[in-house]
Amino acid sequence: MTQPRAPRCVLMAGLPGSGKTTLARALEQQGFIRMCPDEQVWQEHGHYGRDFPRGQYRIRERPILDRIATELHDALTAGRDVVVDHGFWTVEERERWRAAGELAGAQVLLVYLPGDHDTLWKRIDERNRTTYSDPNSMYFSEDDLRRHGNSFVAPGLDESPLVYDGRPETVLTALVDGDTPQSTC
Structure with missing residues (x-):
């Protein structure tokens, strides 16, 4: 009798415009549950910088992240695969x-x-020109990107990240093999 495989959990590290949502949606097509804090902030509070003040994002995001952490635990313990569409x-x-x-x-x-x-x-500038009805198209300025870039800490080798090469298959292969290669670029 074969042992059932463990559920898979994909976490991402990347700045806006790096392709997180594109990857998460590709994994969703492969049966993963996609959990996206940004979309839930949008659903509950509207667009950042338009419907609520720009300095309020983290405050509004905190309870949503807590809720998603619970949903993540529940989905994984139920044996479901999950990708968290977050930076x-x-x-x-x-x-x-x-x-x-x-x-x-x-x-x-x-x-x-x-x-x-x-x-x-x-990528962000192109996304800024899309409709306001898309929760992933909140207006984001180049100054926002610079500021966030200064706050972002890229994963070190001690975190064993898979460096994304733009192909969802690479992520799926790493999960099947159980490997987390340092780089696939």
């Missing part, structure tokens, strides 16, 4: 969420989505 900018955040996934019995994979300023800004 996880600090080592402490990533450690906390990794521990939560492991506590629920999941195989946790941290995927790092790097990006240089010009590429990220080009």
